[in-house]
Amino acid sequence: MTANALTDLNVMVAGQGGDGSLTVISVLAELLARRGYHLYMSRNVASRIKGGHAEATMRGSLLQRGCLGDHIDLLVAFEQEAVDMAATRMAAESIIIFDASDGALCRDALAPNVRVVEIPFGRFAVRDLRRDLFKNSLSFGVLSHILSIDEGEATNCLHHIFRRLPQDAIAANTKALNRGRQYASELYAQQDRWTLADAERSEQLLISGNEAIAFGFLLAGGRFFAGYPITPATEVLESLQKHSVRFEAVAIQAEDELAAANMALGAAMTGVRSMTATSGPGFALMQETISHAGSAEIPLVVVNCQRAGPSTGMPTKPEQSDIDMMVFGANGDFPRVVLAPGEPRDCFELSVQATNLAQQLQCPVILALDQAVGQNSSTIEPFDLDAVQLQPGKRLDASELRNMSEYRRYQVTADGVSPWAVPGTPGGESLVTGNERNEWGQVSSNPQNRRTMVDKRQRKLDSNLQLLPRGKSWGDADASIGLLGIGMQQGVIEEAQQRLTAAGLRIKCLQPRTIWPVIDETLDFIRSSKRVYVIEHNQAGQLARLLLAAGASKACIGSIRKYDGEPFSPGELCSEIQQAEADRQGESGQ
Amino acid sequence: MTANALTDLNVMVAGQGGDGSLTVISVLAELLARRGYHLYMSRNVASRIKGGHAEATMRGSLLQRGCLGDHIDLLVAFEQEAVDMAATRMAAESIIIFDASDGALCRDALAPNVRVVEIPFGRFAVRDLRRDLFKNSLSFGVLSHILSIDEGEATNCLHHIFRRLPQDAIAANTKALNRGRQYASELYAQQDRWTLADAERSEQLLISGNEAIAFGFLLAGGRFFAGYPITPATEVLESLQKHSVRFEAVAIQAEDELAAANMALGAAMTGVRSMTATSGPGFALMQETISHAGSAEIPLVVVNCQRAGPSTGMPTKPEQSDIDMMVFGANGDFPRVVLAPGEPRDCFELSVQATNLAQQLQCPVILALDQAVGQNSSTIEPFDLDAVQLQPGKRLDASELRNMSEYRRYQVTADGVSPWAVPGTPGGESLVTGNERNEWGQVSSNPQNRRTMVDKRQRKLDSNLQLLPRGKSWGDADASIGLLGIGMQQGVIEEAQQRLTAAGLRIKCLQPRTIWPVIDETLDFIRSSKRVYVIEHNQAGQLARLLLAAGASKACIGSIRKYDGEPFSPGELCSEIQQAEADRQGESGQ
Amino acid sequence: MTKTYQPNEPIWCAGCGHYGVRNALLAAFRQMQVESHQAMVLAGIGCAGTLQNNVSAYGYHALHGRVLPAATGAKLANPRLDVIAVGGDGDGYAIGCGHLIHSFKRNPGVVYILMNNGTYGLTKGQHSPTADAEETDEQAFDGVQLGLSIPGSGFIARGSSASPVQLQALMVAAMEHTRAGKGFAFLEVLSPCVTYNDTYPAWAGRMVNVDALAEYDCGDRIGAFTAVNSLLVENRFATGLIFKQDGKSPERRRLDSGQAPLCDLDISPDRQLSGFREIMAGYGV
Amino acid sequence: MTKTYQPNEPIWCAGCGHYGVRNALLAAFRQMQVESHQAMVLAGIGCAGTLQNNVSAYGYHALHGRVLPAATGAKLANPRLDVIAVGGDGDGYAIGCGHLIHSFKRNPGVVYILMNNGTYGLTKGQHSPTADAEETDEQAFDGVQLGLSIPGSGFIARGSSASPVQLQALMVAAMEHTRAGKGFAFLEVLSPCVTYNDTYPAWAGRMVNVDALAEYDCGDRIGAFTAVNSLLVENRFATGLIFKQDGKSPERRRLDSGQAPLCDLDISPDRQLSGFREIMAGYGV
Numbered sequence A, B: 001m002t003a004n005a006l007t008d009l010n011v012m013v014a015g016q017g018g019d020g021s022l023t024v025i026s027v028l029a030e031l032l033a034r035r036g037y038h039l040y041m042s043r044n045v046a047s048r049i050k051g052g053h054a055e056a057t058m059r060g061s062l063l064q065r066g067c068l069g070d071h072i073d074l075l076v077a078f079e080q081e082a083v084d085m086a087a088t089r090m091a092a093e094s095i096i097i098f099d100a101s102d103g104a105l106c107r108d109a110l111a112p113n114v115r116v117v118e119i120p121f122g123r124f125a126v127r128d129l130r131r132d133l134f135k136n137s138l139s140f141g142v143l144s145h146i147l148s149i150d151e152g153e154a155t156n157c158l159h160h161i162f163r164r165l166p167q168d169a170i171a172a173n174t175k176a177l178n179r180g181r182q183y184a185s186e187l188y189a190q191q192d193r194w195t196l197a198d199a200e201r202s203e204q205l206l207i208s209g210n211e212a213i214a215f216g217f218l219l220a221g222g223r224f225f226a227g228y229p230i231t232p233a234t235e236v237l238e239s240l241q242k243h244s245v246r247f248e249a250v251a252i253q254a255e256d257e258l259a260a261a262n263m264a265l266g267a268a269m270t271g272v273r274s275m276t277a278t279s280g281p282g283f284a285l286m287q288e289t290i291s292h293a294g295s296a297e298i299p300l301v302v303v304n305c306q307r308a309g310p311s312t313g314m315p316t317k318p319e320q321s322d323i324d325m326m327v328f329g330a331n332g333d334f335p336r337v338v339l340a341p342g343e344p345r346d347c348f349e350l351s352v353q354a355t356n357l358a359q360q361l362q363c364p365v366i367l368a369l370d371q372a373v374g375q376n377s378s379t380i381e382p383f384d385l386d387a388v389q390l391q392p393g394k395r396l397d398a399s400e401l402r403n404m405s406e407y408r409r410y411q412v413t414a415d416g417v418s419p420w421a422v423p424g425t426p427g428g429e430s431l432v433t434g435n436e437r438n439e440w441g442q443v444s445s446n447p448q449n450r451r452t453m454v455d456k457r458q459r460k461l462d463s464n465l466q467l468l469p470r471g472k473s474w475g476d477a478d479a480s481i482g483l484l485g486i487g488m489q490q491g492v493i494e495e496a497q498q499r500l501t502a503a504g505l506r507i508k509c510l511q512p513r514t515i516w517p518v519i520d521e522t523l524d525f526i527r528s529s530k531r532v533y534v535i536e537h538n539q540a541g542q543l544a545r546l547l548l549a550a551g552a553s554k555a556c557i558g559s560i561r562k563y564d565g566e567p568f569s570p571g572e573l574c575s576e577i578q579q580a581e582a583d584r585q586g587e588s589g590q
Numbered sequence C, D: 001m002t003k004t005y006q007p008n009e010p011i012w013c014a015g016c017g018h019y020g021v022r023n024a025l026l027a028a029f030r031q032m033q034v035e036s037h038q039a040m041v042l043a044g045i046g047c048a049g050t051l052q053n054n055v056s057a058y059g060y061h062a063l064h065g066r067v068l069p070a071a072t073g074a075k076l077a078n079p080r081l082d083v084i085a086v087g088g089d090g091d092g093y094a095i096g097c098g099h100l101i102h103s104f105k106r107n108p109g110v111v112y113i114l115m116n117n118g119t120y121g122l123t124k125g126q127h128s129p130t131a132d133a134e135e136t137d138e139q140a141f142d143g144v145q146l147g148l149s150i151p152g153s154g155f156i157a158r159g160s161s162a163s164p165v166q167l168q169a170l171m172v173a174a175m176e177h178t179r180a181g182k183g184f185a186f187l188e189v190l191s192p193c194v195t196y197n198d199t200y201p202a203w204a205g206r207m208v209n210v211d212a213l214a215e216y217d218c219g220d221r222i223g224a225f226t227a228v229n230s231l232l233v234e235n236r237f238a239t240g241l242i243f244k245q246d247g248k249s250p251e252r253r254r255l256d257s258g259q260a261p262l263c264d265l266d267i268s269p270d271r272q273l274s275g276f277r278e279i280m281a282g283y284g285v
């Protein structure tokens, strides 16, 4: 970190849950955004309720980044524990602003070059302003001083964030801010101050993946959602509950995941675009229903925002260990699509596509998120709302039906998709079932019919591959080394690739966005490489295994995995790859 | 089929459900068993209740066979539909005994060389004996005549089967039998009669796979079972309910599959060996619980007797399309074992092993059956009960605990398995949980602890591979062509291999019995072959794909699949393989 | 006219109680002039759960135990439909009983016809939750009593497949209740399984039709519970319209607040661009 | 003494009702002289479902909603254990309510303590089935009333984390009921979530302790339903021992018929070879 205009800044605010760490981050986010920084924000809370260690981390960078940086440059710590936990992640020459209300900082765990500013915020806040809560604005004052922000700008941002509070609360916080600045100017040397860049500000959204999923669903005509709360997927339900009235939509909290998924099926059968969202344990409960949607050919979008498993696991930690279940879970053979977005824009786009695809293919479409993609927020350009188009699929209305001599719900067609009518349409009476059945929907176990029907359903995928979203690829297209990863890996891979390229390694990258079926794009990427590192968050190497199962050559695949609940940092990933490359060289040298 | 002593005879009895087709088959089974034949029996009932087409088919053969033959030699048909449905399966020179009560047989669908004996059984039964039901013994009389059975032997067998009926019922059935023989001798030419072999009779059991699973579980010390009825797995529950009192065991019908699986977990935690059994839809519902058993390290055996999917599918038809779900379903990474028996003896043995393995590895062990393995019966040598041994695993009793200074439920050990104490043992108090936790069982999301615990759990498999059951291999060990299949494929592959070998093809075969993890034996078999045909009942080629994922070379794997609800016949499988071989030759010739 | 599927003949055993349920439903449909395209008959899994194949309507075969959530979704999405959910006692009282409770509570305009035969017919005769106490060592469950215990439940009735006139009348009353926007209507039908649990003789003398009792007040929850429970401990069943209370269904609440049926909404994004832009602006920094 | 895990301090918010439940349980354990190795505390998932971490016993953290089946399995397998199941209202009345019904019906000797706070605490404040009617447009569910509707239910009580003495007494009564082999004991505890649904003030004046009513007869199911329902429609809660009836639990039925506890059986196959041979002979042909 150089003292000149910061191009990349990682700030953590940490304390006990309920300390209001998020407020400090919000004001700083506002400030950085005004200065033209891109933001990436992550929260890390213990799986407990009030209290317990809680941290919010934000990266501000002039380049768009999809992950946190390797190190923390600035830490606002409201307690000793926060410092101890962050100690190994502190950058050289980084700064800790410590709330010394309960005593001086013990800096045993810290490298000597980490600087500490100790101020008893809490004590001062209570003493001067009569409420502990004001320590947040106090500490922002200190921060703003260190970052060489002038009073006007700091106040402005604070006021913006608190604009919905009553006047006296705003006044008190402003007072706290100024006190903070004052303490800082006394305690913190003028010459050590950092300066922020002042880049051009563009219109940006700060949104999480879960929120973007909900928004995309509404754009794509989604009007029925049923869910059951579960970390880290709950925000999809909550966003939709917030916005549903305006669009006359229904967002219902069911009694469990089985009810949620089956309510969505019931609504979907009436032609209303329907979704449910959950995380691993709930997705496991929905397996039977997903197979049913596949069998009965009912359009359904299911979001699985993955957390660390197995079972209850670590609910607030990210993992990508339900790939197997999403692709291969549930009973029997049936067509399904699994899409994996990498950041909020992707979430929005793939949510739209998933909602359309479910209608086009009449089968379950799964949106595979992970906790980091779902819950972290980042700044992105506003969505291009005008570009959203609805694909109605083969829906028959009353007049089309009237002109048909016969209507068979499961008519065997060239591409396997049957035209369908929804309840209420005269002439569209039909039988929808999860049993094997003939074209009319009547139960049948005739072997010839069975083959026809299995093949028909499979054709829905095989003859509609062109509808499936392509991935994102970047880097040096002619490189022989490839990096491949989905979801939260995207941002880390991007940054690692830039660094590796800078270090002289030729690398190309692919973030597949359709993970099931495995499409040619993915296999071609592997085929055209000498080796591909598959980077993922799980113990088994589920994605790598999936690619092998799809025909990728074993010799070509290198598997880089992590499963400790913490995302890769770009630096960590770089070393993993460099190490793997070195190992290869070593081997081939022998 | 030659007229001399029959070495292999396929008999079908078919009519409306409730016609008592099974009685005829039972008496014939008794007769054939006394003559030293091996038996294989299958029932095919429409998914409806009373009425609807129902057929029972039995193969009697001097060689032990694990499937039905290619053709039907003898058909007893109580209605026209039965003949129409069986028409294409009738052997040349085969015989149909037709109940002509409702009119003469329309033989349009039959080949000219099929012979028909028409007798209005039903009408005669009512006229002579006052009850339609006696048509069964009547038709057995006809059968016995055609098979050149003398009156004494026929009566003997009939009496044996009816030994628990009241005297007058036996007398009436005997009368019916004799009437049948009389009609037959009038209608059926003496010189066209067939003769049965008279081989040495050995002690045999006639048992289904589901029954053998239940029995093996009891032998292996299983004392708690909870299930929920579902075709084709219900007989596991029913067998255990029948036998439970004698062994003071509990076999409980739960309110659903979620309750069943979780009751079994509760009992398992007390140290009682526990099992649940279900089929695809129920197994899908149990996914969350299976992941939980994997996470919390609770020994649990789960039987999945597969039926044709997806969803409700065809409940009475066999399929092997839950392989993916059993191996890869449920959330997160956790160790599990999947074993696949091929016939009743295998079911018994693997049920014992699964019950032991669950204790040894403290994880879920899945028994993968299919409808044919589970519900078809065949004759086998009596089980060697003395050979059954219990493996207690690392259970600590009170005195062992007393001598330990510390007890940690999730102690990290070399092989990943932690010694454990069950509730009621002083000093063994502990926390069992599906959350990530430290060795004491206390919830933790510390990254280092997380890695340690994931690795520990995985080690349970990796360092105990020697405990996993090996497969069965046969054929020409040096052959370059391999046939590989599990479950119901075993018997068909065996017979197909014999025929192909007789036709000059060198072939070796493997029936893997541990399908997850994929063990070296399986991969070695593939590695040592030029090509391996993976024979399975599903559309996707799930087993073949699993082998690819485990590292088998794609060039080496040929996939032979069927998914119409009907098992392969040996002849059909032979042609498939010959065709595939011819195609290869064609290709390489180009 | 577009030709579509022809309802199958039922596949039930001769004499099965479920025939009576089907016949009463067809008669009720005629009486209520239900148009086949406006009715959606959703079924659970079991012998009872094949009834939808024998009726002209939009039929759906749900998963075992999940017919009520599916029916709820359908009704919320298209409130014009007559949504009829049917199923057996295993389907509704065993695997599905959690959803039954929440359907009483949520109160969607769904008619739920539960065919109680004290057994699992389709899987060949295992005990259901309403099986006789002597056989199971457990007290038989009673769905009517359960319904009364859920605050907000609004229509609880019991009929018998042996009493076709009463049964048809109860079905009509149930459909009128849902059509009026009052919410969930629960109708249990005693519908014997002649093959595995022939309770025709045992049940015959045990039914007491509360509609015929002069002093019975079906608007009084405590009174209803008292009557039902008193009969139950004497091993008898209350039948008839046992409890009725006017509520408001969620789909009716939506309509009353001026919202269109979900299935009628124009969902093209350009129709609501300003709304979407406003939400997006809320995420702006 | 073997050193084993030390119970953690609770992780609940300051003032959470669940502290009162834990304290009462510890006191009841002391009063009943429960030995830590003879108690098994099973918990659902939620804030309530962390209580097992704060007690010395064999603790188990079940899946969300599945604590009762697990407890049933444990009790049937080892009837000597004091099996205590705990969980929240989301756990027990939403995802798990099917199992609650069947636990009343099956009647295993399990004490079930359900902490009702009208909200999903752990997932940060969504409505639970007992959430206020005004907020949800649905009537709040009542577990006590539900319990009364299940034939065979034998112990139904309600306490409050604000009334520690009564709560401890109810816990003791519940444990005595199960220890006596009478079966399932259900105890709902009003246990406010101060963070997301602080009902301390709202609930304070609304509780009516039936134990203190001279004329109240807790052996009368209809009377209990009448009392509970009458209070409920006035927006009040009956507390105390609401209903009690002596049944026999399935594990006690096994013991009475001379069968040993499952966990004590000698399972070595050679001990029962003759039995196995006989069964095998039954398959002979």
Ligand SMILES: Cc1ncc(C[n+]2csc(CCOP(=O)(O)OP(=O)(O)O)c2C)c(N)n1
Residues within 6 Å of the ligand: B228, B229, B230, B231, B257, B281, B282, B285, B312, C045, C046, C047, C048, C049, C064, C087, C088, C089, C090, C091, C092, C115, C117, C119, C120, C121, C122, C123, C128, C193
């Ligand atoms: C998840 C699941 N578990 C089990 C089954 C098997 N099954 C089909 S119907 C049925 C019960 C049928 O009983 P009931 O609902 O009373 O209907 P009835 O046949 O008596 O009319 C069961 C257990 C299933 N289809 N799905």
Ligand SMILES: Cc1ncc(C[n+]2csc(CCOP(=O)(O)OP(=O)(O)O)c2C)c(N)n1
Residues within 6 Å of the ligand: A228, A229, A230, A231, A257, A281, A282, A285, A312, D045, D046, D047, D048, D049, D064, D087, D088, D089, D090, D091, D092, D115, D117, D119, D120, D121, D122, D123, D128, D193
């Ligand atoms: C299958 C599944 N679905 C959802 C969740 C998420 N979840 C955890 S606790 C909980 C509800 C907690 O509410 P409650 O049971 O009332 O307990 P409280 O926190 O209020 O004490 C939910 C929905 C989960 N763990 N598992």
Ligand code: SF4
Residues within 6 Å of the ligand: B049, B050, C011, C012, C013, C015, C016, C017, C018, C047, C048, C117, C121, C122, C192, C193, C194, C195, C196
């Ligand atoms: S088995 Fe019973 S319920 Fe099913 S159709 Fe036959 S009589 Fe009816």
Ligand code: SF4
Residues within 6 Å of the ligand: A049, A050, D011, D012, D013, D015, D016, D017, D018, D047, D048, D117, D121, D122, D192, D193, D194, D195, D196
């Ligand atoms: S969130 Fe509510 S229920 Fe959970 S600990 Fe805090 S106060 Fe208690």
Ligand SMILES: [Mg+2]
Residues within 6 Å of the ligand: C046, C088, C089, C090, C115, C116, C117, C118, C119, C120, C121, C128
């Ligand atoms: Mg039934």
Ligand SMILES: [Mg+2]
Residues within 6 Å of the ligand: D046, D088, D089, D090, D115, D116, D117, D118, D119, D120, D121, D128
């Ligand atoms: Mg709660």
